[in-house]
Amino acid sequence: MSDRVLLVGAAGLVGRHVRAALAGRDVVFTYHRDAVEGGVPLDVTDAAAIHRIIAETRPAIVVLAAADPYVEGCERDPQGTRRINVEAASVIRGAAPDATLVVFSSEYVFDGTRLAYREDDAVAPLNEYGRQKVALEELARSHARHLVLRVSGVFGEDPRRKNFVWQLVDRLRAGGTFDVPSDQMNRPRSSACSRGARRRPGSPTRSSSVC
Ligand SMILES: NC(=O)c1ccc[n+]([C@@H]2O[C@H](COP(=O)([O-])OP(=O)(O)OC[C@H]3O[C@@H](n4cnc5c(N)ncnc54)[C@H](OP(=O)(O)O)[C@@H]3O)[C@@H](O)[C@H]2O)c1
Numbered sequence: 406m407s408d409r410v411l412l413v414g415a416a417g418l419v420g421r422h423v424r425a426a427l428a429g430r431d432v433v434f435t436y437h438r439d440a441v442e443g444g445v446p447l448d449v450t451d452a453a454a455i456h457r458i459i460a461e462t463r464p465a466i467v468v469l470a471a472a473d474p475y476v477e478g479c480e481r482d483p484q485g486t487r488r489i490n491v492e493a494a495s496v497i498r499g500a501a502p503d504a505t506l507v508v509f510s511s512e513y514v515f516d517g518t519r520l521a522y523r524e525d526d527a528v529a530p531l532n533e534y535g536r537q538k539v540a541l542e543e544l545a546r547s548h549a550r551h552l553v554l555r556v557s558g559v560f561g562e563d564p565r566r567k568n569f570v571w572q573l574v575d576r577l578r579a580g581g582t583f584d585v586p587s588d589q590m591n592r593p594r595s596s597a598c599s600r601g602a603r604r605r606p607g608s609p610t611r612s613s614s615v616c
Pocket residue numbers: 414415416417418419420436437438439447448449450470471472473474489509510511512555556557558559560568
């Protein structure tokens with residue numbers, strides 16, 4: 406097998422930085438609505454299209470960075486968002502049984518009753534986004550070769566300036582106010598740092614704390 410990487414969702418915040426980290430490697434990458442030069446359009450809710458691109462590219466690794474990561478949106482439309490956030494991974498797993506499947510999860514798999522968690526602590530999601538991440542992790546772990554990356558509060562270069570940090574900066578620079586939760590603590594992560602994710606020796610799974 407080649408060492409080709411199929412990066413699904415290369416136009417997103419995480420996807421863009423994963424793509425940069427893979428520069429020089431044999432990478433095929435996809436985008437959805439925001440075209441990325443050199444990329445292939447793909448809607449992950451289109452199972453036939455997923456099968457097609459995997460059959461054509463025969464990747465050794467599939468990195469799934471495409472998602473609908475909006476917590477409120479998942480609550481409002483659990484079924485629609487599950488098709489993107491969970492079922493797409495199931496289709497990829499079936500279409501590429503020999504490839505390593507890399508997925509992005511979140512601290513939302515936990516209930517937040519403790520200040521810090523270990524990666525093997527029991528999950529207890531409080532909302533639909535968290536439940537979808539737990540389902541995504543279970544799906545990935547049922548795949549022979551997988552990597553689960555739990556990231557949180559990702560910030561960094563973002564042409565659309567839609568991540569939390571840019572929204573905060575833009576709103577405050579414009580003299581506005583910004584409502585933030587007062588009961589939430591997390592460990593923000595530069596999207597560039599996600600490039601440095603390493604697997605714990607002996608573990609098929611890597612989660613959280615990559616920098
Ligand atoms: N950012 C964070 O702080 C954070 C924290 C924890 C976990 N994560 C996880 O990291 C992963 C990447 O998040 P992100 O921050 O990079 O999100 P993002 O910037 O919103 O990127 C998500 C990408 O998925 C694409 N997408 C959405 N629907 C799609 C569909 N039906 N078919 C194909 N592509 C589709 C979007 O394309 P269009 O916009 O063109 O539709 C977008 O390019 C997600 O799994 C997220 O849950 C992120």
